[in-house]
Amino acid sequence: MLVLTRRKGESIVIDVEEGIEITVLEASPGAVRLGIRAPRSIDVWRKEVILQVKDANKAAAAASPGDAKKLGEILGARRSKDKDKTAD
Amino acid sequence: MTIRVQTLLAGELDVEEKDLFFFPRGLPGFPGFHRWILAGDDEDVIKWLVPVDCGALALPVVPPELVDPAYDANLPGSVLEELGAGSKDEVVLLAVLNLPRGNALKGTANLLAPVVMAPKTRRGRQVVLSDDRYGVKVPLVPEGKDDL
Numbered sequence: 001m002l003v004l005t006r007r008k009g010e011s012i013v014i015d016v017e018e019g020i021e022i023t024v025l026e027a028s029p030g031a032v033r034l035g036i037r038a039p040r041s042i043d044v045w046r047k048e049v050i051l052q053v054k055d056a057n058k059a060a061a062a063a064s065p066g067d068a069k070k071l072g073e074i075l076g077a078r079r080s081k082d083k084d085k086t087a088d
Numbered sequence: 089m090t091i092r093v094q095t096l097l098a099g100e101l102d103v104e105e106k107d108l109f110f111f112p113r114g115l116p117g118f119p120g121f122h123r124w125i126l127a128g129d130d131e132d133v134i135k136w137l138v139p140v141d142c143g144a145l146a147l148p149v150v151p152p153e154l155v156d157p158a159y160d161a162n163l164p165g166s167v168l169e170e171l172g173a174g175s176k177d178e179v180v181l182l183a184v185l186n187l188p189r190g191n192a193l194k195g196t197a198n199l200l201a202p203v204v205m206a207p208k209t210r211r212g213r214q215v216v217l218s219d220d221r222y223g224v225k226v227p228l229v230p231e232g233k234d235d236l
Contacts, residue, residue: 040166043113049216050116052224053201057117057214060147060184060198065097065136067192068148068185072134074193075154075228 018042095143097136098127108140109205109212116201116214118145124212126182126205134185137203149182155197155226161217163204172209179206184214186225196225 004012006024014020018039026033036044089105108123115121121139127146128135133154136146152159161181173179181202187195199222205212 040170045216049200049224053198053214053216054117056186056198056201056224057115057147057184059186061145062189063146063148063185063187063192064189065146067187067189068134068136069132071187071192071195071228072132072150075150076133078154 091140093125093138093140093143095127095138095146097138097143097146101125101127101143103140106210109210111212111214113213115147115203121145135182137182137184148185148187149203150185150197152181152183152197152199152202155183155228156199156222159199159222161202161215161222162219163215163217167204167213167215171204171206171211171213173206178208179204181205185228193229195228197228198224199226200224 006012008024008027011021011023014022019037020039020042021037023035023037024032025035038044091103091105091108093101093103095101103125107125109125111122111124113119115137118139121141123140124137125140126135126149127138134148134150137149138146152161163176163179168174168176168179171179181204183197183199183202185195185197200219201214201216201224203212203214
């Protein structure tokens, strides 16, 4: 891993042509606030969040249609119940 | 043009090209699949996102309002622009479900990262919201309400 020291207000450029730039906006003990400038085609994520989403998508693929059908009926019934409530 | 997809879910499906949704980025976890369809019976609340290039895969989805009636995703303007949608009214949101096998009542929905699709432009992407109110694993059936 490349390690660089930056002060508040200083930046790192990852690709001059692509225009990816990360700026230290604030630094306090235990937390750093970063500003990120990148083309729209580049995804920027908080790592722990994107890993969770990735895992959740992969786990979603394990669902069985039979289970989903049953659950769907329960959820559907709940929805019509809610609708009845609004109708009251 | 019709594409024949061998799905695990519904056997052989003939998919019209106009019914495809194009996900330029794929989905997190499935970056290589760009062409998806929304499959499922009309009467079923739970539908399935299936990549036409891998019919063995199917992700169950529901409208997020079904899980949280007050669901209100604040989509960044850049996302709408990317999908070619003029406003939020021109996109459809879906929450991906996790259904443990044989125990679907313990299922959860990903409300933090809805799949956003624009029916008009046929483009889609999964969006991670910056919103503390929503999680990746929101219970579908609240604890103690299994008798519904």
